Amino acid sequence: MVLGRGMRLLTGALIVACVVLVGHSAPGGDPSARSLPDEAVRDVVPNRVMTWNICNPCEESNVDRAAEIATYAPQVIGLQEACVRDVESIRDHLEDLHGLVYHVEYGTVLRNWGRCGGTPWSPGAYGQAVLSAAPMTDVVNVEYPDGGSEDRGYMAVTTLVGGQRLRVFNTHLAERRQEAVRADQTGVLAAAVARHERAIVLGDFNAVPDAPELTRIWALAADTDPQCRPSLTGNCKPTTDWQSKFDYIFLRGVVPLEHRVHPTPYSDHHLLQTDLDTT
Template sequence: MVLGGGTRLLAGASIVTCMVLVGPSAPSGASSAGTPLVEAVADVVPNRVMTWNICNPCEGDDVDRAAEIAAYAPQVIGLQEACVRDVERIRDRLENLYGLVYRAEYGTVLRSWNRCGGLPWSPGGFGQAILSAAPMTDLVSVEYPEGGSEDRGYMAVTTTVGGRSVRVFNTHLAQRRQEAVRADQVGVLAADVARHDRAIVLGDFNAVPNAPELSGIWALAADADPQCGPSLTGDCKPTTDWHSKFDYVFLRGVVPLEHRVHPTPHSDHHLLHTDLDTAGRSTLEAGPGPR
């Protein structure tokens, strides 16, 4: 049975009310640290995308993470430092608590018991994940030839954003002070992005906008924040607790409409989301302008 928007709102409100009243008998994993559930949302925003390094390990649980995502209800979410089990729980909570139904695909690069728990002989997968309200096809998961101090990679899917088919990438580059490794990784990623006229590249690039190793992606795409570019004069909002911009929504053949950065107590990276015009001409197609 498919519930209408009004029914989902009523159901979501009833769930929240019951959890408040019942308290300790709420489902295992419910937020006990005082994090309130957000107001139920009628549906996802069809032209909104989000990127978030959810931090592993960090304080906060999957109820907190689901609440953060539900507050903005994007059509597509790219997660980094994501364990498969965590993503499954986040997806389930988004549906059960907020009526937001997402599909999930994974770009696992590590099998890590320390990171993701599970049995030592059957550890959880760790890497990237994409949640999408629309079906996803043509999944590609690539581990970079050189990951630096930890295996890294990217994934890509074809899905629908703003009513248009678009290729969505999600990546996590090598940690700080590994510039040469990141430059090689950008080369691998950019070669795939260049094959698509319409692409959205989400991720934690572990580099500030004017870092030389990002030149390969800047040549193909623009930041979702039109004030942010690779020059030192760009006004780029920080996306981390250490006041650096490491997280990006790069756009190729897609026009940004509104861009927001939201600090969160549940990760050392902020949430970024942007609303898009997937049918318009991108900054790169329209010609040179403020970068």
Template structure:
């Protein structure tokens, strides 16, 4: 009886990361690129916990096939399955690095003595080197941090950062976090900063990042008259591709039924 109770408890604790049956490769929408776009980068908060299958998430990514994808609210098990689906179902091969900062079975399933790891992840079609994973000194209501890797974008070596800042109504905490992140970004002449910043463009706490980089949308800046396309279901821009020493070419915000954040992808010229 004790063994049976433990097994049942473990199954119950698997949570939203449990696979929902064997995936099959459905047709991608018209206009899907079909192969990795070497100068395209994407940021996407994939929403967790959410009742979403990883095969669906993989199909969304495969439609636009960026060279580099920064994911937030990512469980290691989910990312492993997303990467596997991308390769098996769509022939898209990605390397992966993790920037997990929290181990919590409530977020990522698993069992209490071996919970899933939660945080950021970067998928890149090219190998990644020099990974760093930094937890912010103050995460606010939940541990938060940033990760960074060096990889190839558009044929050039670029330092890529991926972060998720503290939740809304925690402006002072985010101000401390952007200070830490900006100090790391400033050390690189060519950098791409992806992430969910949980702040609108004119929020004071984003000032250290704006001082170093520009948004991929040249119309979007911290002034009151800026035109910034929303990236969330509540019609706010919280998701960014900040560029330092990299030229934006074309960007798109893609709505998705699988998260409360939209996908933001951009083609760039790192030369």
């Protein structure tokens, strides 16, 4: 039986009430839902975009991941290192516990039992995902010819940001110390981005701003932080626990208004947020 939105919200409220009264874990092994901070946004912010590598394999609760996203309530968020089952759970918690309804598209490039569970003969799918408060169209999922030590790729969708239809890319480049592989990957990505006059490129690029492999992306787009540039004069805020900037929101033909980096205990990557002027 498929529950309507109203029933799903009621069910979510009952779950929270039961957790408070009884103190047991939420369904699926997730710990009890935590309350949002006082400064949390209460509805989707239509011009807000975020990117977050949610860390995998990590023993983190999807209830907590959903609460982190709900705190800032972006119109669009790109996730990396994402298992389909986890994303489905995050989306459900966002709706049931926080009243935020998102559409989801997947850019999975790998089936891996060790990362995503399932069974050895039917492992879970792993890669990227995009959650958008508006429907998404023209979905593209591309695996890079060479992923390096692990299959990698990019996905792209068209959706609404600030009331405007924009092309949104989400990628995860090869792991550190694989510079040549990342250079080939950014060549593939840049060729796709260049076909659009206006685009948003999200992701974990596994490279610092002045890394040579990012040259083709910098030639097409600017980081959402106007102070962050691929030069020694740039002042880029770190987005990881090891104090490196690996996560980016590149903008092509779109103007940034405000950006923030939000450290989180639920991943070794911080959440990166930007509010945009898309008009």
